[in-house]
Amino acid sequence: MLPDVVVIGGGIVGCACAYYLSREGVRVCLVEKGTIASGTSRAGQSHIVLWEEPDINLQLEKASRDLYEELSEELPFDIEYRRTGSMAIVENPADWEAFARTVRSLQARGLNCQLLQNDDLIRLEPNLAPDLAGGAFFPEDAQVNPILTTLALAQAARERGADIRLFTEVTGIALSDHRVAAVETTAGRIPTARVVDAAGVWSAAIGKMVGVDIPVIPRRGHIIVTEPVPENLIHCKIILAAGYMQTLGATTGVALSANIQQTRSGNLLLGSSRDFAGFDRSVNPAVIQAQAARNLRFLPALADIHVIRTYAGLRPYSPDLVPIIGEADSVKGFYIATGHEGAGITMGPITGKLISEIITGKAPTVPLEPLSLRRFSQRQEED
Ligand SMILES: Cc1cc2nc3c(=O)[nH]c(=O)nc-3n(C[C@H](O)[C@H](O)[C@H](O)COP(=O)(O)OP(=O)(O)OC[C@H]3O[C@@H](n4cnc5c(N)ncnc54)[C@H](O)[C@@H]3O)c2cc1C
Structure with missing residues (x-):
């Protein structure tokens, strides 16, 4: 069966997207060029921080910490979550x-x-x-093991039907009339109408494939x-x-x-x-x-x-230290979930939930406008 959504990247952000989407019954295919958590998500410390400015980050952090309270119960194995302060x-x-x-x-x-x-x-x-x-x-701050969390999110997504393809590199994205039509990979073409770019520090390279400039x-x-x-x-x-x-x-x-x-x-x-x-x-x-x-x-x-x-x-x-989460204006079906800098372990779960809310048309847990890619071009126009 063809996937509704292809998630690019098996870091904490991509795995959280795959988990929250598949929980909603969305057919997900996650493609990762290496193994799960082989990028930045294996290199983080352990801090779930609730006090990083600006205000939108505080909102994301609080919402994500609350999700961690649930995840520590619902994920298939221990992620070493503890409310340490x-x-x-x-x-x-x-x-x-x-x-x-x-x-x-x-x-x-x-x-x-x-x-x-x-x-x-x-x-x-x-x-x-x-x-x-x-x-x-x-x-209110907490601690988690980022590698175990990423692996557990991937496993939980798989248990809900997600198709997780490792050692599969995305090499291109085909468009038809400014809409996503398929993802080209080293293991073949995957037709789909929706792609989530959760490729961390490589997300700008994925954006380039569809002509979207991502300043990460x-x-x-x-x-x-x-x-x-x-x-x-x-x-x-x-x-x-x-x-x-x-x-x-x-x-x-x-x-x-x-x-x-x-x-x-x-x-x-x-x-x-x-x-x-x-x-x-x-x-x-x-x-x-x-x-x-x-x-x-x-x-x-x-x-x-x-x-x-x-x-x-x-x-x-990302240049303003706020993640970029949402659909690109210029390419229908191209969703971005990146730019978390030093707080991606903290914000991974809420990012996955927001992407799932956007794709399934639900009211977002956190306001989306401050997270949009267009904020950068709007600021340039204002200057
Ligand atoms: C030293 C350090 C300490 C940190 N400490 C903390 C902390 O205490 N708390 C906190 O909240 N955050 C922390 N962070 C930040 C956090 O680790 C990152 O924000 C987070 O891991 C980013 O996750 P990601 O999923 O966006 O990226 P990644 O984990 O890098 O995932 C992206 C994935 O995309 C894959 N990919 C890329 N291109 C392609 C392609 N073409 N095809 C297929 N797959 C592709 C990559 O292989 C990679 O696995 C720390 C980071 C560092 C470096």
């Missing part, structure tokens, strides 16, 4: 007032979070450096993995420098921040770096060294812990 830490007293203002503004918009003075911080996390200015606790580029990030460490080294399983949010806006050089996350198996994943290096996924030892130093500054006990490996992944960066 997260802690953001201010290093220098000079930055405290600005951070406190940001936290109060989030509180005013209904986000559950609490400011922590230095003595609260040290009481909660005695292993942190004693001279940090303070921080905030975000109890790769932004590299390094991770340091340590041996398993005792649970009481850090009590909150996600501790990051408050300055992390500033690194999101950096456009040149290597932007670094401390970001310490302990996985269910006890290993620490130490982030984070951001630089634009094209599709180069190699590890830069100088970045690893600087990143380790940043994390040590916040958690001196790391000095006694062994590193077992390092790796780098490519975040799908």
Whole structure:
């Protein structure tokens, strides 16, 4: 039987699209050039974050975290979801007032979070450096294993009838009268009227196949993995420098921040770096060294812990740090689900749900206009 929809990409976003569409009875074929989670979704940390601006991201994050609560029950195997909360830490007293203002503004918009003075911080996390200015606790944040989540979404989609084709690369998309007509792959042609471009950092190349300009580029990030460490080294399983949010806006050089996350198996994943290096996924030892130093500054006990490996992944960066979700104006049946940068693990489920709502004509859970591709051309016209 011909698929109603072909989803391109077996990362967390594509697998979430396949899952939510097949739950609605839509016939889905997912094509992936490698294996499930062989792109960026294998390289992420574990943070389900609820406090990344702007407002539309806050809405996506909250809606997605709520979906995770359901997914952790309904997916076919354990995705290591847990409501851990997260802690953001201010290093220098000079930055405290600005951070406190940001936290109060989030509180005013209904986000559950609490400011922590230095003595609260040290009481909660005695292993942190004693001279940090303070921080905030975000109890709504959570943690998940991104690889298991992606695999579980794919498996659940398959159980609902989705046809998942691995090692199948999309090489072209045939149009007829500005409408999607078929997907060309290394394993043959798949006739269909609808395509979802969930190809992460490769989504611009898929857009080019139909003449749609998608402004998503790769932004590299390094991770340091340590041996398993005792649970009481850090009590909150996600501790990051408050300055992390500033690194999101950096456009040149290597932007670094401390970001310490302990996985269910006890290993620490130490982030984070951001630089634009094209599709180069190699590890830069100088970045690893600087990143380790940043994390040590916040958690001196790391000095006694062994590193077992390092790796780098490519975040799908959209220029305004808001994902692009919706149908392209110029090609009927060409849907875009990309550009999640450093929050695609968080926003994967809501993205899949939104794509399913758009395709099945249901009211969207989150407003779609701020997520449209046309926002970029509208802004250009305004300038
Ligand atoms: C270091 C690092 C840390 C991160 N930490 C977090 C975190 O803590 N929390 C969070 O929310 N997010 C985090 N992220 C971000 C998150 O990992 C990404 O936003 C997310 O994985 C993107 O998923 P995706 O499905 O869009 O892309 P991908 O996982 O890359 O999936 C796209 C898929 O498309 C396939 N594909 C491409 N072209 C074709 C083609 N022509 N034909 C067929 N298949 C094709 C690729 O092989 C790939 O598997 C992190 C990212 C990095 C790099």
